[in-house]
Amino acid sequence: MATKVLIVDDDDISGNLTKDLLAEAGFEVELLTNSYKAIGLLRANRYAVVLLDILMPGVDGLTICHQIKKDPELKETKVVMVSGKSFDAEKERARQYGASLFIEKPYNVETLAQQIQAIVDSPAAAQPAEAAPKAESLSAKDAALTLGLWGCRSAGPRSSPSRYGRRTCCFSLDDGEHLLIFDGGTGLAELGRRLESESRREAWLFLTHFHDEHVQGLPSFSPAARRGFSLHIAGPSEPGKTLEQQVAAAFRSAPATIPSVEAAIDLYDLLEDSYDILPGVKLTSFYANHPGTTLGFVLSFKGRTIAICPDGELYGESATALQDYDDKLAKLCRGADLLVHNARYSGEDYRTMRNRGHSAVPSVVELAGRAGVKKLLLVHHDDGYSDEAIDRIAAAAARQAAEKGYALQVAPAREGLSIGV
Ligand SMILES: [Zn+2]
Known part of the structure; x- marks a missing residue:
């Protein structure tokens, strides 16, 4: 069964580009441009991964991430933040809110699907990786x-x-x-x-x-x-x-x-x-x-x-x-x-x-x-x-x-x- 992915991005063009890329790689993908509906859709459909844009009109991506991670029913959903903001402080915040990965826009189209698959495969991706690699x-x-x-x-x-x-x-x-x-x-x-x-x-x-x-x-x-x-x-x-x-x-x-x-x-x-x-x-x-x-x-x-x-x-x-x-x-x-x-x-x-x-x-x-x-x-x-x-x-x-x-x-x-x- 294909892995279900939800993309929440107010920008139609970039959202659809991401959607096509992941669909081609075999994911079952849905695009949502209205951030207010994100939590409801996540509850109804049980996606394995959600890609969240940070800057969106309505509810911003970090707030949605925070809601997902404190919700007992949704917290297993893996969150990937996708943003044009590349400040270290922003990445740190995303991690603190429980995002598994922060991808900077423009992202690498060749490796995006692999990155998402790696997140799907990782056992406790909901936990931010704190430990130093050995x-x-x-x-x-x-x-x-x-x-x-x-x-x-x-x-x-x-x-x-x-x-x-x-x-x-x-x-x-x-x-x-x-x-x-x-x-x-x-x-x-x-x-x-x-x-x-x-x-x-x-x-x-x-x-x-x-x-x-x-x-x-x-x-x-x-x-x-x-x-x-x-x-x-x-x-x-x-x-x-x-x-x-x-x-x-x-x-x-x-x-x-x-x-x-x-x-x-x-x-x-x-x-x-x-x-x-x-x-x-x-x-x-x-x-x-x-x-x-x-x-x-x-x-x-x-x-x-x-x-x-x-x-x-x-x-x-x-x-x-x-x-x-x-x-x-x-x-x-x-x-x-x-x-x-x-x-x-x-x-x-x-x-x-x-x-x-x-x-x-x-x-x-x-x-x-x-x-x-x-x-x-x-x-x-x-x-x-x-x-x-x-x-x-x-x-x-x-x-x-x-x-x-x-x-x-x-x-x-x-x-x-x-x-x-
Ligand atoms: Zn020296």
């Missing part, structure tokens, strides 16, 4: 690689404990044979401890740049103190500073827990280019929008495409024609299985933190969604954010992806997790 949920069932999250904060440690962890950036990719590490923040020390119980004698370490938060774990990376261990370090050089000088300085920085470097270390200078680093593993490095020479990486590994860019500022909607980092990244990660990107600030906080080399979450979600990225992991959480703040930011990011109709899963990174890719 990074675990990004794990692929048919994983070929394991992504390890060893540190995902901007700076630390702070004294207060956090569910998301306090260590600075370090991520690993492991196919069971080769271990590739990205950045050497304090998370690297923990990864080193984990490697002590393994027989592994070799690892690659790719450094995006040499700001403290990305290299301060090197002098505490215990495998570097082991004779017989091979550490291949690849990264950029700065004008006037070679890679060798920068790596040596990083190993000398305090606090150090390893007595001396005994491992065999070889260095690879990276430019904006592509490299065959191992059989079947291609690395493309690119310059990221961040103070100093900073790289991001795209890996083609075991049939997966993974982009990792812990530091980089997307300009999002405010990008000018000369600010091409957004475009470059979008091209590089088009269709990627996973994007791990700097998302240090909420959209609101970013307004006062522009031009420091870090991104706002909404810009990262937008870029990933448009580029057809499958999964997005938000990293480099601001050290000033509480767990609850990160929860809220992550929930808003997931809503943003759903409202835009992107086939994108998004979650905040959490220290200590392994995710199948």
Whole structure:
């Protein structure tokens, strides 16, 4: 039996367009242009979903939504708000009144029916999604690689404990044979401890740049103190500073827990280019929008495409024609299985933190969604954010992806997790 949908929209043209689209997709659709009659019609017909315009003469959409949700007989009806108003405050109100989804007009005609179907299929869609999405949920069932999250904060440690962890950036990719590490923040020390119980004698370490938060774990990376261990370090050089000088300085920085470097270390200078680093593993490095020479990486590994860019500022909607980092990244990660990107600030906080080399979450979600990225992991959480703040930011990011109709899963990174890719 076809799913019954009611559209309440005072605008005949847009209402009929929506009606035709959903009817074509197999829904049984009715259009009502007189908002006063909405509740009566809902009682008489039992629709699974109602699409409500917000601005209508008579009763406005939010009021109807509120009436539906407080009515014991109607409250199971799933409500989708459709509006040309795209203010965050409006979306928040819709959510508080119990709407399952907020779709901005003009909506994406290709994905509208899918979005409505997803709402129909969701078990408790009457409940607004409050909980932050969990990074675990990004794990692929048919994983070929394991992504390890060893540190995902901007700076630390702070004294207060956090569910998301306090260590600075370090991520690993492991196919069971080769271990590739990205950045050497304090998370690297923990990864080193984990490697002590393994027989592994070799690892690659790719450094995006040499700001403290990305290299301060090197002098505490215990495998570097082991004779017989091979550490291949690849990264950029700065004008006037070679890679060798920068790596040596990083190993000398305090606090150090390893007595001396005994491992065999070889260095690879990276430019904006592509490299065959191992059989079947291609690395493309690119310059990221961040103070100093900073790289991001795209890996083609075991049939997966993974982009990792812990530091980089997307300009999002405010990008000018000369600010091409957004475009470059979008091209590089088009269709990627996973994007791990700097998302240090909420959209609101970013307004006062522009031009420091870090991104706002909404810009990262937008870029990933448009580029057809499958999964997005938000990293480099601001050290000033509480767990609850990160929860809220992550929930808003997931809503943003759903409202835009992107086939994108998004979650905040959490220290200590392994995710199948
Ligand atoms: Zn940096």
